[in-house]
Each structure stands twice: as C-alpha cells, then as structure tokens.
Amino acid sequence: MRELEKAYDPKKYENDTYKRWENSEFFNPDICIEKGVTDAKAKPFSIVLPPPNVTGNLHMGHAAMLAIQDVMVRYHRMKGDKTLWLPGTDHAAIATQAKVEKKLLEETGQSKHDLGREKFLAEVNKFAKESHDTIVNQCKKMGASLDWSREAFTLDAKRNLAVRTVFKKMSDDELIYRKFRAVNWSTKGQSTLSDDEIVHLERQAKLYTFKYSENFPFTIATTRPETKLGDTAVAVNPKDKRYKKYIDKVFDIDFLGQSLKLKIIGDEAVEIDFGTGALGVTPAHSMTDYEMAQKHNLELIKVIGEDGKISNEGGKFAGLSVVEARAKIVAELKEKGLLEKEEDIIQNVGTSDRFGDVVEVLPKLQWFVDVNKKFKLEKSKIDGVKDGQEVSLKELMQTVVKNKQIEIIPERFEKTYFHWIDNLRDWCISRQLWYGHQIPVWYKNEEIFVGLEAPAGDGWVQDSDTLDTWFSSGLWTFSTLGWPEENTPDMQYHPTSVMETGYDILFFWVARMILMTTYTLGEIPFKKVYLHGLVRDETGKKMSKSLGNIIDPLDMIEKYGTDATRLSLLLGSTSGNDMKLSEEKIAGFRNFTNKLWNISRFMLLNIDEQKVDCKKPKAKTLADKWILESLENIQSLVEDSFANFNFSFAGENLRDFTWGDLADWYLEISKVESDKSEILNYILNTILKLWHPFMPFVTEAIWTEVYGENEILMIEKWPSFVHKPSDFERTDINVDFLAIKDIVEQIRMIRSENKIEPVKKINAHIFGKNVELVKDNNKIISALARLDNLYVNNEKSGVENMVGFVAGGYEVYLDLSGAVDLEKEKARLQKEIQNIEPYVKAQTSKLANKGFVDNAPKAVVEEEKKKLAEAETKLEKLKKQLESLM
RNA sequence: GGACUCAUAGCUCAGUUGGUUAGAGUGCUACAUUGACAUUGUAGAGGUCAGAGGUUCGAAUCCUCUUGGGUCCACCA
Numbered sequence: 001m002r003e004l005e006k007a008y009d010p011k012k013y014e015n016d017t018y019k020r021w022e023n024s025e026f027f028n029p030d031i032c033i034e035k036g037v038t039d040a041k042a043k044p045f046s047i048v049l050p051p052p053n054v055t056g057n058l059h060m061g062h063a064a065m066l067a068i069q070d071v072m073v074r075y076h077r078m079k080g081d082k083t084l085w086l087p088g089t090d091h092a093a094i095a096t097q098a099k100v101e102k103k104l105l106e107e108t109g110q111s112k113h114d115l116g117r118e119k120f121l122a123e124v125n126k127f128a129k130e131s132h133d134t135i136v137n138q139c140k141k142m143g144a145s146l147d148w149s150r151e152a153f154t155l156d157a158k159r160n161l162a163v164r165t166v167f168k169k170m171s172d173d174e175l176i177y178r179k180f181r182a183v184n185w186s187t188k189g190q191s192t193l194s195d196d197e198i199v200h201l202e203r204q205a206k207l208y209t210f211k212y213s214e215n216f217p218f219t220i221a222t223t224r225p226e227t228k229l230g231d232t233a234v235a236v237n238p239k240d241k242r243y244k245k246y247i248d249k250v251f252d253i254d255f256l257g258q259s260l261k262l263k264i265i266g267d268e269a270v271e272i273d274f275g276t277g278a279l280g281v282t283p284a285h286s287m288t289d290y291e292m293a294q295k296h297n298l299e300l301i302k303v304i305g306e307d308g309k310i311s312n313e314g315g316k317f318a319g320l321s322v323v324e325a326r327a328k329i330v331a332e333l334k335e336k337g338l339l340e341k342e343e344d345i346i347q348n349v350g351t352s353d354r355f356g357d358v359v360e361v362l363p364k365l366q367w368f369v370d371v372n373k374k375f376k377l378e379k380s381k382i383d384g385v386k387d388g389q390e391v392s393l394k395e396l397m398q399t400v401v402k403n404k405q406i407e408i409i410p411e412r413f414e415k416t417y418f419h420w421i422d423n424l425r426d427w428c429i430s431r432q433l434w435y436g437h438q439i440p441v442w443y444k445n446e447e448i449f450v451g452l453e454a455p456a457g458d459g460w461v462q463d464s465d466t467l468d469t470w471f472s473s474g475l476w477t478f479s480t481l482g483w484p485e486e487n488t489p490d491m492q493y494h495p496t497s498v499m500e501t502g503y504d505i506l507f508f509w510v511a512r513m514i515l516m517t518t519y520t521l522g523e524i525p526f527k528k529v530y531l532h533g534l535v536r537d538e539t540g541k542k543m544s545k546s547l548g549n550i551i552d553p554l555d556m557i558e559k560y561g562t563d564a565t566r567l568s569l570l571l572g573s574t575s576g577n578d579m580k581l582s583e584e585k586i587a588g589f590r591n592f593t594n595k596l597w598n599i600s601r602f603m604l605l606n607i608d609e610q611k612v613d614c615k616k617p618k619a620k621t622l623a624d625k626w627i628l629e630s631l632e633n634i635q636s637l638v639e640d641s642f643a644n645f646n647f648s649f650a651g652e653n654l655r656d657f658t659w660g661d662l663a664d665w666y667l668e669i670s671k672v673e674s675d676k677s678e679i680l681n682y683i684l685n686t687i688l689k690l691w692h693p694f695m696p697f698v699t700e701a702i703w704t705e706v707y708g709e710n711e712i713l714m715i716e717k718w719p720s721f722v723h724k725p726s727d728f729e730r731t732d733i734n735v736d737f738l739a740i741k742d743i744v745e746q747i748r749m750i751r752s753e754n755k756i757e758p759v760k761k762i763n764a765h766i767f768g769k770n771v772e773l774v775k776d777n778n779k780i781i782s783a784l785a786r787l788d789n790l791y792v793n794n795e796k797s798g799v800e801n802m803v804g805f806v807a808g809g810y811e812v813y814l815d816l817s818g819a820v821d822l823e824k825e826k827a828r829l830q831k832e833i834q835n836i837e838p839y840v841k842a843q844t845s846k847l848a849n850k851g852f853v854d855n856a857p858k859a860v861v862e863e864e865k866k867k868l869a870e871a872e873t874k875l876e877k878l879k880k881q882l883e884s885l886m
Numbered sequence: 887g888g889a890c891u892c893a894u895a896g897c898u899c900a901g902u903u904g905g906u907u908a909g910a911g912u913g914c915u916a917c918a919u920u921g922a923c924a925u926u927g928u929a930g931a932g933g934u935c936a937g938a939g940g941u942u943c944g945a946a947u948c949c950u951c952u953u954g955g956g957u958c959c960a961c962c963a
Contacts, residue, residue: 602922839943
C-alpha cells in the first residue's frame with residue numbers, strides 16, 4: 001500500500017513538479033489539442049500576462065497577479081477550454097534606462113554620454129536580459145502555467161514591427177502630429193513625460209505678490225517669479241470690474257531689465273478672488289497658461305532651457321538655475337520696492353514619477369496622438385460603431401465600456417475611467433530616451449518621411465527620439481498574437497478573455513490598450529478587466545525598501561511553500577481593494593496545505609484500489625449521501641464564484657468544506673463506518689481537482705503519489721455533474737423526535753465489556769422533522785448521517801438529555817443538554833409573523849382601494865405591489881417554518 | 887478644488903436583492919491528545935455593525951448629514 005510522509009514538504013516537490021509540467025508541454029494549448037487533452041473545437045480562454053518590467057525582481061504585487069491569473073487559467077484548462085496564458089516582459093523604457101544609468105554611474109562613474117548611444121544600449125540590453133531571466137524563474141517558482149513557447153518582449157523584432165505599423169497607420173489617418181508646444185520636462189531624466197507620469201506633491205512654497213514695474217497698473221501673484229521673464233500677457237476675469245477697462249490693451253514694460261510686451265486678456269478661468277485677480281501668463285512654462293495662450297494667440301517665449309537653467313531669452317539672468325534666478329529676482333524686486341507681499345503657502349508641484357525631480361513645463365517640438373480628431377474606422381466589431389464610421393479615439397474608448405462590451409470589475413472603476421477620458425489631452429508619445437522603439441520617422445532637410453523602413457536615397461536621418469513605453473504596451477494583446485502578420489492562427493485568442501492587472505495602471509495601460517486596439521483592429525482587446533488591489537503590509541502601509549516592511553515572495557515560498565503563499569494572496573482579498581498581508585497569514589495557509597496533505601494521507605490509508613478514472617459511487621449510508629451532495633454543492637459554488645471572479649469566496653468555502661466537513665466530520669464518521677474505499681477514492685480524486693487551481697503543487701504531488709508518475713493532475717478534466725439546486729435546498733428527514741438545536745457537546749461512546757468510555761467529541765446543529773435546512777445544513781445532515789438506527793433512549797443510556805443510536809455497529813449517545821427550547825423557537829416565529837401580518841393586511845386593503853390605485857402615480861403603485869409581494873412571500877415562509885415545528 | 891472608496895470581534899476580512907439569535911480565519915483562554923495531522927481537536931471569552939437623523943412592519947444592509955482613514959484626478963497663479 002502506498003503511504004505519504006507524515007508532513008508535506010514543499011521543497012521536496014515544487015521544483016520537480018514544475019519541471020514535469022514544463023516538459024509535458026501542456027502549458028501550450030496546441031500540445032493539449034494534439035495530445036487529445038483539449039478538444040480542437042473548444043472555446044478559447046486567453047489571458048496575456050501584464051508584462052513585468054525588466055528592472056529587477058518580482059514583488060508581492062507580481063505574486064498576487066500571477067496567483068490570480070494562474071487560478072483562472074488552471075481552472076479553465078481543466079474545464080476543457082482552449083486555454084492560453086501568454087507571458088512576456090516589458091522594456092519599460094524610462095524605468096530601465098534610469099536604473100542602468102544609475103548603476104553605470106555608481107560602478108564606473110560614467111554617464112550614458114560617455115559611452116555613446118550604441119554602447120549604452122548594449123549595457124541596457126545586458127541588464128534587461130539578466131533581469132528577464134530572474135523574472136522568468138520567479139514566475140516559475142510561483143507555479144504559473146504560462147506558455148513559455150510564446151514568450152514575447154515589448155522591444156523585440158516582432159513587437160517593433162507592430163509598433164511601426166501602427167505608427168504609420170495613425171500617421172496616415174492624421175492622428176499623429178508633430179508640434180512645438182508646452183510639454184512636461186524632467187531635467188534630471190532629460191526627457192519629456194506624459195501627464196500620467198507626473199506625481200503631484202504638496203510642498204511649502206512662497207507666494208510673491210508684486211508689480212512688474214512702477215508704471216504697470218496691476219500687481220500679480222506667483223510662486224515662480226523666474227518664469228515671469230517669459231510672460232506675454234496678463235489675464236483677468238472679464239467680469240472683474242477693477243480690470244475690465246484694460247482688456248485688449250498692450251503694455252510695453254521693463255521687468256528688471258527684461259523688456260516684456262504684455263497683452264491684457266480676459267479669460268473666465270481667472271478667479272477674481274484669488275491673489276490679486278490678475279494672472280501673469282507664461283505660455284511657455286505653464287500648461288494652463290499654454291492653453292490660454294492658444295486661445296488668445298499669444299507668443300511663446302522659452303526662458304527656461306532643457307538643462308533647467310535660464311536661457312538666453314532671459315537676458316541678464318541667463319545661465320542661472322531656476323532656483324538662483326528666483327532668489328535674485330525676488331531680491332531685486334524687494335530692492336526696487338515692487339514686492340508687495342511674500343507669504344507661505346502650500347503648493348502642489350508636479351514631480352517626475354521616475355526621476356523624482358520637479359517637472360518643468362517648457363515648449364518642445366514633439367510627436368502627439370490626437371485623441372479628439374475624427375477618423376474613419378474601416379472595419380468595426382464594436383457595438384454601436386459601423387464599418388467606415390467617423391469616430392475619435394476618445395469616443396471609441398468611451399463606447400466600448402459604455403456599451404458593456406468591456407466590463408470592468410469592480411464596476412466602480414468605470415466611473416474613474418470615464419472621468420479620466422473626459423479630461424484626457426493629446427498624448428505626447430515622443431521621449432528623448434535611447435532605450436525604446438525609435439520613432440519611425442526620417443528627416444532630410446525640410447522633408448519628413450513616415451514609414452516602416454528608411455526611405456531610399458541618401459541623407460535621411462531617423463528621428464532620434466523613442467516612443468513612450470505605453471505606445472508599445474498598448475498593442476500588447478494582439479502584438480503578442482502574431483499581428484500584423486496575415487492570418488496568424490493565434491488571433492483566434494483575440495479578443496482575450498480577461499485582462500487582470502492592478503488598478504494603479506488602469507489609465508497608464510488598460511486605457512491605452514483599449515485605445516490602440518479599438519483603433520488598430522476595430523475590436524476590443526479583452527472582454528473583462530479584473531482589477532486587483534495593491535499588496536500592503538499588515539498595518540496597511542505600502543511595502544517599500546525604505547520602510548523595511550517588504551515581504552519577499554521568494555522568502556515566503558522558501559519558508560512556507562508556494563501553495564501557502566498563493567492562498568494567502570487569493571483568499572481574503574476582493575477585486576479593486578488593497579490586501580493586507582502578514583507572514584502570519586501565510587503561515588496559516590501553510591497549516592492548511594499540510595492539513596490537505598494529511599487528509600489525503602488518511603484517505604489513502606483506507607483506499608484499497610487507487611483509480612484515477614472513477615465514477616461517482618453509490619451512497620451506502622446517510623453520511624455518504626451527505627458528503628457526496630456536499631461535494632457537488634461546493635463544486636457548484638466554486639464554479640459560480642469563478643464565473644463572478646470571486647476567487648476568495650470560492651477558496652474560503654472550499655477550505656471550510658475540506659477542513660470542517662470533510663476532515664472533521666466525514667473522516668471521523670468513516671472511522672466507525674466500514675467499507676469506504678471506493679467512496680474515499682472518489683472524494684480524494686474530486687477534492688484534489690477542485691483544489692488544483694489554487695494549490696497546484698501540493699495537489700499535483702499528492703496526485704502523483706496516489707496515482708503514479710504518469711498521471712498529471714493539471715490536465716485532468718474538471719469533475720462534471722449537473723447541478724440541481726433542489727437536491728440541496730431541502731431534504732426531508734424522518735427522525736423520531738421533533739427538534740434539537742445546538743447539540744453543544746456530542747459524545748460518542750463505545751460500549752465495550754459493559755464499560756462506557758468517551759472517545760470523541762463532535763458538535764452539531766439544528767435539525768428536526770421535515771426541516772427546511774438553513775445555512776448549516778451540511779452539519780445537520782452530518783449529525784443525522786450517523787443515525788441509521790436512531791432511537792431516543794434516556795432510560796437506556798441512563799443519562800439525562802441523551803439520545804442514542806447505532807452507527808457502524810457501535811452504540812452511540814448524544815448529549816442534548818444544550819438543546820434549545822422548541823417553545824422558544826415557536827414564540828419567535830409567531831412574533832415575527834405577528835409583526836408582518838398587519839402590514840400585509842394594511843397593504844392589501846390599500847391596493848384594493850380604487851381611489852389609490854387610480855390616482856397615485858403608476859410607479860408608486862408598482863412599488864407598493866412589489867413590497868406587498870415580498871412581505872407575503874416572507875410571511876408564507878415563516879408560517880411554513882412554524883408549521884414544521886408544530 | 888473635483889471625485890471614488892472604506893469604517894463589522896484584539897487583528898485580517900465575509901455578510902448576495904433589507905428578513906431568524908451578525909459569521910469565518912487568526913490571536914487570546916481553558917480543556918483534550920499512544921489514534922492521518924501538536925502544522926491537531928473541542929469549547930470559551932470578545933461586536934449598541936464609526937456617530938446622528940430619516941425611509942420601512944422590519945436596517946449592518948437603502949437615503950441624508952457628521953467624523954475619521956485611504957486612493958485617484960486637477961499645476962488656485
């Protein structure tokens with residue numbers, strides 16, 4: 001007879017198990033079809049892995065992502081779907097480049113310019129490769145059943161072709177344009193940034209109120225006097241009586257030696273009550289000012305350069321850093337008596353997400369994607385958009401979510417999504433980075449060429465900028481499936497079934513994918529978006545190096561095993577909400593993993609013949625009937641939960657069933673009832689399948705130990721049965737006594753040689769004659785399960801409040817001292833009925849009243865009718881319950 | 887400034903469309919344990935469901951307000 005070790009040791013199994021899976025090649029759906037595991041005509045289920053950045057190690061957030069996706073993927077694979085989970089990594093241009101630059105500087109003291117573009121890129125590629133290998137290994141550690149044969153990289157040749165193709169198409173549709181306009185600039189990173197790459201931080205700042213010069217009629221307020229060197233207008237609210245008369249006048253003034261030509265403009269955006277009600281407009285160095293300037297046709301004067309210093313346009317301040325210039329200007333203003341006020345305020349400043357420096361706004365010649373311009377969508381599979389219809393990118397993004405073609409889970413994020421789109425500005429896609437997809441545009445003198453390849457002829461120079469990393473990630477769902485190659489078979493997996501990712505990149509990535517895919521293919525990228533939360537430490541803080549509260553998934557896997565780590569991330573967390581994680585929680589699930597192992601161990605000891613392929617056996621006792629029904633019950637609950645993306649609920653219930661019902665009840669009963677081999681084999685078989693998506697390693701290990709080396713649980717068919725709810729919701733039980741509630745302590749006694757000795761303690765819940773089963777119905781039946789030959793026999797047991805019965809050849813007694821008063825229960829029900837009855841009467845007569853029905857608004861009448869119906873149903877239910885107790 | 891979200895046992899969270907006495911896990915306490923499992927079992931303590939008002943026959947659940955966390959968006963210059 002086979003026997004398992006006393007305790008489960010994850011380290012002994014995990015690596016080998018993953019290797020076995022990998023060697024079997026069943027992660028690849030093509031192989032599954034080829035070997036007959038999956039039907040070629042089965043419906044596809046596909047997820048593309050949100051590619052981790054090649055910047056280092058995986059953290060708990062990645063672990064959570066992998067666990068959630070793997071649980072779905074394994075479930076669908078077992079269900080028989082054509083299941084593809086496609087892995088990849090992201091070059092993460094700005095993040096990776098920044099990291100390598102830092103590393104280079106620390107290790108060799110060199111900057112990227114010392115190396116030159118080519119050599120530097122070689123360094124980055126080397127780093128990316130190493131980082132990639134680490135990441136892949138960590139994914140494998142987590143047990144992720146990814147199809148590695150299809151692995152992709154956002155910067156490889158195939159993806160590059162996709163990027164160039166889309167760029168060209170957008171350019172042809174005139175959705176991409178080049179313009180000299182104000183952009184976000186990171187001095188430290190020496191690159192432009194998109195609006196989303198900016199983090200607003202609160203800072204102490206000083207608000208200066210001053211006059212440009214003696215003879216200028218307004219005072220204005222600013223936190224950044226140095227930018228005033230580039231002012232070209234003063235804006236006031238057109239309703240402001242103080243300033244109305246000046247609107248449209250132009251003043252030539254001298255601002256500390258700088259000649260300014262200031263036009264007075266009227267703009268609603270100016271608040272009359274803030275500051276002095278007059279706003280110095282710096283079109284080149286402020287986004288709002290830029291927008292205002294566009295409206296009023298103002299000139300841009302760039303006084304701050306890419307190096308963060310005042311440019312030559314800044315006259316005598318040229319060459320000073322922004323901070324130096326500010327100090328100098330303030331000092332001069334003070335000296336000349338132009339500074340009226342200097343106050344401390346708290347100001348929001350934009351800082352670079354990656355580089356951490358304060359972002360300068362300055363004008364640059366850049367490439368943009370126009371999100372508002374209409375274009376013709378040739379082929380459309382989008383509900384509500386016809387082939388050839390004119391739409392804008394914004395409209396496409398809105399439509400697919402509005403019409404529920406894409407469903408966001410949890411739903412509330414749809415609101416934030418729409419809000420984001422409403423405020424979306426044109427997307428600046430060029431970056432002055434070296435690492436990334438170089439923009440497929442070539443210049444020669446005044447000529448500009450956009451294409452897939454460099455144009456023929458000499459003298460063409462390619463744009464040195466690269467594309468925003470999200471431009472290529474936006475194509476991810478289809479660039480990974482072979483597009484733009486014609487008739488690529490993998491496109492059968494598109495649109496993908498689910499996009500599972502953190503809510504923190506809803507805008508960065510999810511929205512961009514929707515934009516890029518609907519535009520390029522006229523199709524949605526995915527049907528559902530499942531957003532998970534951030535993994536935080538046990539006190540709810542973000543995990544970070546500086547706080548030292550990082551829980552490393554690899555450490556946890558080493559200590560408690562992968563399955564425990566996965567469970568800790570899956571259970572007790574809901575979509576869209578952050579999850580708090582503690583080592584204790586993981587340890588708890590390690591205990592459960594071991595429990596499952598030992599449950600299997602015990603069952604195995606009682607199984608004579610291990611059969612992989614087994615049919616549902618016939619129940620021989622009430623206990624058997626109960627466990628088999630419970631098993632199907634729990635399976636259908638798991639399936640429902642999966643359909644609703646409620647993995648936590650599925651797992652928790654499965655655990656409660658396994659531990660509470662199966663281990664603590666049925667297996668105990670099986671000790672007194674004999675001949676369980678067949679049924680135990682069936683239960684073990686089923687329970688391992690149900691657990692497999694959650695805990696792939698331990699279940700596979702047990703499976704192999706039980707059924708032999710050649711069997712692979714991962715590709716076993718998910719158990720099938722037709723769930724009939726009526727089977728479970730109501731069971732009629734014929735017992736000789738009426739009602740017993742809360743048998744607090746149930747003592748099983750075995751009579752041997754006229755000696756009665758207590759053996760086990762078990763607890764049970766309410767049951768009675770023809771009971772309508774409530775929440776704890778499983779336990780009720782379980783209590784009854786052993787009552788094959790039940791009899792009430794106080795005399796026989798000689799103990800008061802005890803009933804006895806025969807089970808498995810033993811005489812058994814139940815202690816009923818904790819049983820609840822039947823009268824009490826009746827009284828409670830009666831009270832409730834008395835509570836509702838008058839209401840139902842009143843409501844009925846109200847609705848019988850013609851005057852009310854005819855005169856009241858229809859909706860009100862309907863509402864009243866609905867309420868009555870509800871109350872009536874409830875009343876009926878209560879009456880039935882009461883009756884059953886009579 | 888505009889939103890969104892959360893508040894339930896010491897801690898982490900469930901609680902389906904309002905309807906029995908609000909539940910788990912974990913921690914704590916007590917007892918048990920040659921039994922598949924001390925990574926175990928049985929039980930116990932612990933909650934005016936943040937506060938106030940409203941709707942309702944009935945509210946943890948729906949509405950309003952207040953308070954206190956969290957998050958996102960937005961350059962009040």
